[in-house]
Amino acid sequence: MSEVLITERNRVRRGRKKASYDRETIYRILDEALVCNIGVSVEGQAMVQPSSHWRIGDELMLHGSVKNGLFRALLRGETACITVCLLDGLVFARSAYNHSVNFRSVVLYAKGRLVEDAEEKRNAFDAMLDHYSPGRSSEARPPTRKEMDVTAVFAFPIEEVSAKVRTGGPNDEPEDLALDVWAGVKPVTRVIGELIPD
Amino acid sequence: MSEVLITERNRVRRGRKKASYDRETIYRILDEALVCNIGVSVEGQAMVQPSSHWRIGDELMLHGSVKNGLFRALLRGETACITVCLLDGLVFARSAYNHSVNFRSVVLYAKGRLVEDAEEKRNAFDAMLDHYSPGRSSEARPPTRKEMDVTAVFAFPIEEVSAKVRTGGPNDEPEDLALDVWAGVKPVTRVIGELIPD
Numbered sequence: 001m002s003e004v005l006i007t008e009r010n011r012v013r014r015g016r017k018k019a020s021y022d023r024e025t026i027y028r029i030l031d032e033a034l035v036c037n038i039g040v041s042v043e044g045q046a047m048v049q050p051s052s053h054w055r056i057g058d059e060l061m062l063h064g065s066v067k068n069g070l071f072r073a074l075l076r077g078e079t080a081c082i083t084v085c086l087l088d089g090l091v092f093a094r095s096a097y098n099h100s101v102n103f104r105s106v107v108l109y110a111k112g113r114l115v116e117d118a119e120e121k122r123n124a125f126d127a128m129l130d131h132y133s134p135g136r137s138s139e140a141r142p143p144t145r146k147e148m149d150v151t152a153v154f155a156f157p158i159e160e161v162s163a164k165v166r167t168g169g170p171n172d173e174p175e176d177l178a179l180d181v182w183a184g185v186k187p188v189t190r191v192i193g194e195l196i197p198d
Numbered sequence: 199m200s201e202v203l204i205t206e207r208n209r210v211r212r213g214r215k216k217a218s219y220d221r222e223t224i225y226r227i228l229d230e231a232l233v234c235n236i237g238v239s240v241e242g243q244a245m246v247q248p249s250s251h252w253r254i255g256d257e258l259m260l261h262g263s264v265k266n267g268l269f270r271a272l273l274r275g276e277t278a279c280i281t282v283c284l285l286d287g288l289v290f291a292r293s294a295y296n297h298s299v300n301f302r303s304v305v306l307y308a309k310g311r312l313v314e315d316a317e318e319k320r321n322a323f324d325a326m327l328d329h330y331s332p333g334r335s336s337e338a339r340p341p342t343r344k345e346m347d348v349t350a351v352f353a354f355p356i357e358e359v360s361a362k363v364r365t366g367g368p369n370d371e372p373e374d375l376a377l378d379v380w381a382g383v384k385p386v387t388r389v390i391g392e393l394i395p396d
Contacts, residue, residue, distance in 0.1 A: 009243075014266055034299070037248075037281055038246075039245070041243055041244040045277060045307075046237035046277075049281065068212055081244045090331070092334070094339055096335065096340055096341045101232070101250060107246070133288070143294045144295070147294075187390075188232070188388060188391070191386070193384055193385040193386070193387065195383070198382040198383070
């Protein structure tokens with residue numbers, strides 16, 4: 001896979017050892033996450049919104065209302081900052097200072113491209129449903145033209161992007177290792193349960 | 199509990215029926231979440247970072263390095279936009295269009311106050327540890343002066359804030375209810391596992 005683009009914006013400065021610019025690593029995080037956050041500067045003030053995303057090839061997709069203030073800023077050409085964070089563990093160290101969390105995060109800077117072609121838009125909606133449950137797009141009643149029109153879809157090129165990953169146990173100071181304090185990792189997992197039928 | 203402040207910034211415009219300005223609802227979401235996202239506009243570009251937060255009374259707390267670009271913007275007096283989102287369920291409707299997610303989210307606009315008083319800062323660190331595991335601050339080796347100094351703590355007043363909550367099953371169109379398509383909710387839960395000792 002190709003490398004991503006490293007610029008002054010997406011280069012990881014703090015915690016560089018945790019940084020990754022590997023497309024496969026980044027895509028795996030994006031695909032596993034069900035929630036992202038998108039931030040845009042609107043008249044000099046950052047606006048951030050949680051949203052649902054999905055990926056099609058080298059683009060990250062978001063949908064929403066065109067009346068949304070944040071989406072209107074994207075239409076004006078503002079560059080968005082989109083983040084995803086999967087929490088994998090609570091890391092308990094012997095010292096207060098060395099407590100940490102295990103996580104996998106992605107930060108993407110990109111301008112949004114409004115998906116206007118009807119076929120591309122329909123394929124994008126199908127991919128969104130299949131992200132939540134594989135094959136779902138061929139089970140559900142397809143969207144009508146009107147339903148398609150009220151929702152905007154934006155595609156963000158996954159180029160100016162970075163990941164940060166922390167794994168493993170606590171990094172205690174050598175002099176703290178003998179302390180009689182419990183330490184280790186409590187794993188954090190996301191569980192999708194069985195369907196509760198409607 | 200007192201009401202929060204509703205301004206043009208935090209008033210929910212899209213999906214108003216899901217909106218809440220109730221402090222108890224907001225605090226419960228903030229306290230349950232282990233990850234937030236903080237966005238700040240830096241020279242007209244939104245920068246967003248996942249972070250860990252905790253709450254002390256009517257303030258939301260964040261910590262990090264003072265060398266962090268986003269934290270430097272806070273020191274300059276930029277207003278942050280901080281979000282939290284708990285995903286509670288995947289909502290499968292009979293129609294593609296009515297698929298949704300159950301969630302509880304909070305969006306807060308606030309300027310950060312740098313916590314400089316040594317005792318207040320120490321109490322803030324203790325509260326952070328106790329957020330991850332009640333009583334942890336009295337078990338772990340306390341932070342040294344040096345450890346305290348390398349980490350900055352910011353307090354954000356929880357005033358200009360709103361929550362959005364979606365619960366329940368799919369909202370299908372009446373004419374879709376007879377379709378032979380499975381529908382319902384797959385609950386999503388976060389599980390904190392047993393300690394894996396170091």
